[in-house]
Amino acid sequence: MSVSPTEGRREARPAGAGAAARTTVKDLKGRVEPDWCPGCGDFGVLSALKQAIVELGLQPHEVMVISGIGCSSNLPGFINTYGMHTLHGRALAVATGAQLANHELKIVVTGGDGDGYGIGGNHFLHTMRRNVDLTYIVMNNQIYGLTTGQVSPTSVKGMKTKSTPEGSIENPINPIPLAIAAGATYVARGYTGQVKHLVELIKGGIRHRGFALIDAFSPCVTFNHDNTHDFFKQRTVKLEDRGHDPTNFAAAMEQGYRWGDEIPIGLFWKREDIPSLDELEPVLAEGGPLARRPLGVPPDVARSLIRDLM
Amino acid sequence: MSRYDLSIGIGGAAGQGIATPGDILARLFVRRGLHLSAYNAYQSIIRGGHIFLTLRTSDEPVLSFGDKIDVLIALNQDTMDRHLRLMRSGSAVLYNADKIKPGNAEPGVQLCHFSVKELAPGVKGDLVQNTIALSALLRLIGVEFKVLEEIINVQFRRKGPTVIEENLAVARAGYEYAGSRFQPFPWPLPDTGKRLAFFEGNQALAMGGAAAGVRFYCAYPMSPSSGVLHWMARHARQLGIVVRQVEDEISVINMAIGAAHAGCRAMCATSGGGFALMSEALGSAAMMEIPVVCINVQRAGPATGVPTKTEQGDLWQVMGAGQGDYPRIIVAPTNIPDCFKTVPRLFNLVDRFQCPGIILSDLLLSEGRASVDPAELDFNVPIDRGEVIGLNGALAPDGGYKRYRLTESGVSPRALPGTPGYMHTVATDEHDEDGVLISDEYTNPHKRRAMHEKRMRKMQGILAEIEPPKLFGPEEAQVTLVGWGSTEGVIREAMQRLAADGIAANNLQVKWLVPFHGEAVTRLLTKGAKTIIVENNYSGQFARYLRSETGLAADGHIRKYDGEPFMPHHIVDGVKAILSGAQRVYVPVHEIMV
Ligand SMILES: Cc1ncc(C[n+]2csc(CCOP(=O)(O)OP(=O)(O)O)c2C)c(N)n1
Numbered sequence: 010m011s012v013s014p015t016e017g018r019r020e021a022r023p024a025g026a027g028a029a030a031r032t033t034v035k036d037l038k039g040r041v042e043p044d045w046c047p048g049c050g051d052f053g054v055l056s057a058l059k060q061a062i063v064e065l066g067l068q069p070h071e072v073m074v075i076s077g078i079g080c081s082s083n084l085p086g087f088i089n090t091y092g093m094h095t096l097h098g099r100a101l102a103v104a105t106g107a108q109l110a111n112h113e114l115k116i117v118v119t120g121g122d123g124d125g126y127g128i129g130g131n132h133f134l135h136t137m138r139r140n141v142d143l144t145y146i147v148m149n150n151q152i153y154g155l156t157t158g159q160v161s162p163t164s165v166k167g168m169k170t171k172s173t174p175e176g177s178i179e180n181p182i183n184p185i186p187l188a189i190a191a192g193a194t195y196v197a198r199g200y201t202g203q204v205k206h207l208v209e210l211i212k213g214g215i216r217h218r219g220f221a222l223i224d225a226f227s228p229c230v231t232f233n234h235d236n237t238h239d240f241f242k243q244r245t246v247k248l249e250d251r252g253h254d255p256t257n258f259a260a261a262m263e264q265g266y267r268w269g270d271e272i273p274i275g276l277f278w279k280r281e282d283i284p285s286l287d288e289l290e291p292v293l294a295e296g297g298p299l300a301r302r303p304l305g306v307p308p309d310v311a312r313s314l315i316r317d318l319m
Numbered sequence: 320m321s322r323y324d325l326s327i328g329i330g331g332a333a334g335q336g337i338a339t340p341g342d343i344l345a346r347l348f349v350r351r352g353l354h355l356s357a358y359n360a361y362q363s364i365i366r367g368g369h370i371f372l373t374l375r376t377s378d379e380p381v382l383s384f385g386d387k388i389d390v391l392i393a394l395n396q397d398t399m400d401r402h403l404r405l406m407r408s409g410s411a412v413l414y415n416a417d418k419i420k421p422g423n424a425e426p427g428v429q430l431c432h433f434s435v436k437e438l439a440p441g442v443k444g445d446l447v448q449n450t451i452a453l454s455a456l457l458r459l460i461g462v463e464f465k466v467l468e469e470i471i472n473v474q475f476r477r478k479g480p481t482v483i484e485e486n487l488a489v490a491r492a493g494y495e496y497a498g499s500r501f502q503p504f505p506w507p508l509p510d511t512g513k514r515l516a517f518f519e520g521n522q523a524l525a526m527g528g529a530a531a532g533v534r535f536y537c538a539y540p541m542s543p544s545s546g547v548l549h550w551m552a553r554h555a556r557q558l559g560i561v562v563r564q565v566e567d568e569i570s571v572i573n574m575a576i577g578a579a580h581a582g583c584r585a586m587c588a589t590s591g592g593g594f595a596l597m598s599e600a601l602g603s604a605a606m607m608e609i610p611v612v613c614i615n616v617q618r619a620g621p622a623t624g625v626p627t628k629t630e631q632g633d634l635w636q637v638m639g640a641g642q643g644d645y646p647r648i649i650v651a652p653t654n655i656p657d658c659f660k661t662v663p664r665l666f667n668l669v670d671r672f673q674c675p676g677i678i679l680s681d682l683l684l685s686e687g688r689a690s691v692d693p694a695e696l697d698f699n700v701p702i703d704r705g706e707v708i709g710l711n712g713a714l715a716p717d718g719g720y721k722r723y724r725l726t727e728s729g730v731s732p733r734a735l736p737g738t739p740g741y742m743h744t745v746a747t748d749e750h751d752e753d754g755v756l757i758s759d760e761y762t763n764p765h766k767r768r769a770m771h772e773k774r775m776r777k778m779q780g781i782l783a784e785i786e787p788p789k790l791f792g793p794e795e796a797q798v799t800l801v802g803w804g805s806t807e808g809v810i811r812e813a814m815q816r817l818a819a820d821g822i823a824a825n826n827l828q829v830k831w832l833v834p835f836h837g838e839a840v841t842r843l844l845t846k847g848a849k850t851i852i853v854e855n856n857y858s859g860q861f862a863r864y865l866r867s868e869t870g871l872a873a874d875g876h877i878r879k880y881d882g883e884p885f886m887p888h889h890i891v892d893g894v895k896a897i898l899s900g901a902q903r904v905y906v907p908v909h910e911i912m913v
């Protein structure tokens with residue numbers, strides 16, 4: 010495994026005061042079994058995420074997994090951390106609020122391509138330019154799964170679906186160059202058929218201070234008969250095997266646009282010199298997470314506010 | 320002391336510098352302990368158009384911006400043309416005769432003209448006419464020159480001694496000229512020896528949020544709610560509030576929900592269009608049981624509507640926001656100080672009942688300004704965060720933690736993310752007691768029903784916490800004027816006028832809209848007085864709501880939907896018309912063209 014080590018400026022904190030036992034994958038088992046179709050790519054993301062949390066030495070209560078709506082977005086229910094299963098497309102907005110309210114939480118956002126790049130497109134763009142410190146894992150199956158197989162913003166041109174029986178006539182979104190251009194500071198692509206590789210990408214994303222996108226090919230075995238496991242197995246190549254330098258902007262863009270017999274996965278782009286939103290927010294510079302600060306206005310401040318009105 | 324009551328109107332185009340004399344006068348009044356009500360009728364343009372600022376002051380509380388103008392300062396011809404015909408005997412009109420010609424005034428109207436060319440020869444710039452008009456006005460209302468001197472010193476401090484000297488000279492010329500040429504008002508501006516504060520409703524809402532302990536505020540700019548954002552941003556560092564302007568209102572409410580779930584008191588504000596975008600998320604806060612407060616400052620709709628004009632037209636939108644039935648609190652503060660007091664109160668309720676709270680303000684309240692006794696501004700408010708594990712001793716019951724435990728009150732203790740040992744997932748899908756989605760079991764009608772009833776039970780608890788509305792005014796009355804939210808002041812002033820005309824009226828002003836004290840209201844409205852509902856919208860949204868909650872149909876309606884707020888005589892005339900059987904729906908004509 011040669012994904013370049015991704016040391017963030019602030020290492021993932023070890024578990025609460027060192028007293029708690031090390032988290033195991035079993036500890037992270039959710040209350041219910043995933044309801045995904047057998048063979049769905051999303052299983053790979055769930056196990057990779059659990060593995061990454063274990064390897065980072067995080068305790069379940071230190072992590073919050075937030076999602077929108079879709080098959081993939083059901084993930085928070087299948088993992089024993091804090092979780093939010095919000096509205097279709099809104100996970101990143103919710104996550105930004107949660108991150109600013111408690112910047113000690115490790116926020117992981119999980120969802121589908123429709124959720125993130127379609128209805129949530131505006132939030133996607135702005136969360137990246139703000140460089141919010143969170144890890145966004147998009148289970149990209151190039152189709153709408155939960156609503157039973159309509160075209161998605163990442164469906165390839167010409168794809169026949171229930172809503173495009175003649176084949177899609179729209180160009181797909183390419184999230185990799187889009188994210189690099191929009192200001193994401195960690196941009197990677199994984200494939201759920203390569204779980205170990207994905208674990209490393211997710212660990213790097215969680216360690217990274219700033220917005221980390223991990224677009225994960227996660228085949229929908231029920232509705233997408235084009236972009237199947239076989240399709241990706243034959244085509245995916247690892248960037249690190251090709252000597253890609255993730256700090257080289259031009260190379261990252263170029264690799265991001267590749268789609269054909271070879272489709273690169275791995276870490277495309279990474280910058281560590283850009284502070285995340287919470288690091289730039291002066292109010293957060295002192296006094297710990299907002300959520301734990303005492304409420305109320307000190308009497309001298311109240312007096313000065315009133316004086317200003319007279 | 321006879322009741323002092325003076326109303327000053329300053330009119331001109333946007334960019335002509337109306338705000339500065341307005342601010343100076345407002346400060347002057349409240350520093351003498353006089354009460355104040357100010358309303359700015361403006362248009363959605365940066366330059367040009369017509370702006371009309373009304374400042375009314377009195378030694379008794381001022382309930383509305385009134386019916387009459389005692390002094391008109393016309394900064395351009397347009398203002399003169401629009402307003403002169405409304406000036407009554409005993410009033411005065413101040414204007415620069417170099418540029419502005421009066422028309423026909425009623426007898427007894429004092430036309431106070433001055434010439435900038437004569438009084439300030441060689442001084443360049445349009446603003447000099449404002450300085451002269453202001454100094455002449457102060458002379459008319461008996462304010463000593465040294466007060467003006469102090470104001471100018473403060474106002475131009477940063478511009479240096481030359482500018483101060485120049486302005487003082489102009490002011491002195493205007494003041495002396497007015498002394499020799501104009502007839503002063505019979506009563507000089509009183510000084511009560513007290514000092515009051517003044518602020519606009521948006522500031523009051525923002526300060527109420529600060530008092531409540533809001534730590535996260537976000538918004539997308541939209542008139543007339545942006546004042547809340549501006550105040551919050553200006554005081555963010557001082558108060559330790561993270562204030563963010565974000566990409567749209569959908570993001571606004573979802574971010575606030577995220578912050579609230581993580582443990583902050585979180586608030587946001589918008590106007591009708593932005594509120595429409597927030598609908599789905601408001602329901603999600605109820606489903607996930609996350610306390611969050613959203614302010615809707617209503618403006619005239621539909622759609623983008625009239626951005627700078629007032630209306631009470633979003634009641635049904637707010638009541639219908641979001642799909643399905645869900646517990647929520649909707650409150651309409653009735654005056655500007657009430658805006659301040661309502662926010663901490665609402666936060667305590669939404670924290671206790673873990674649901675969204677909505678404040679319905681409107682442009683009249685939010686951009687209107689009022690005096691307030693500083694003693695009324697109590698930032699030291701009670702804080703009740705409700706049942707939060709680890710915060711106030713609430714602990715998980717035996718048998719493990721269930722985020723959505725079925726309880727009699729409908730409230731289940733919440734655990735904030737980051738608390739060791741209480742991991743759970745909140746969901747906008749229907750779920751079981753432990754947060755597991757019901758759809759994971761291929762839906763379960765029994766669980767759905769139990770959970771839905773648990774949530775909705777909160778409404779009874781909330782109703783028990785909020786006070787029912789009371790009748791204000793004489794117990795025995797011919798008419799009960801029913802209003803909600805911002806119309807309280809103008810209705811109460813109209814009551815005084817009606818009483819003077821021999822018509823006994825009382826007022827039922829509804830503040831807490833949802834949940835609604837239907838029984839108490841029914842009791843009050845079936846005492847024999849005629850019921851007339853006053854509201855600032857076309858279709859009688861509150862009248863329909865009242866009927867749906869109580870079965871009561873009003874005897875008459877006074878409605879206004881031209882974008883301007885009611886003036887007292889609109890209500891007085893309406894009551895008389897309805898009592899004489901003429902109309903059931905009375906729509907006054909707004910005679911000032913603003
Ligand atoms: C506002 C709104 N619109 C539409 C839907 C219906 N809906 C649910 S999931 C979904 C798309 C799911 O696609 P994707 O995000 O790619 O996730 P997948 O199911 O493929 O994992 C849609 C349109 C909804 N829940 N809310």
Ligand code: SF4
Binds near residue numbers: 049229
């Ligand atoms: S429908 Fe597709 S995306 Fe959804 S669970 Fe099944 S395989 Fe996965």
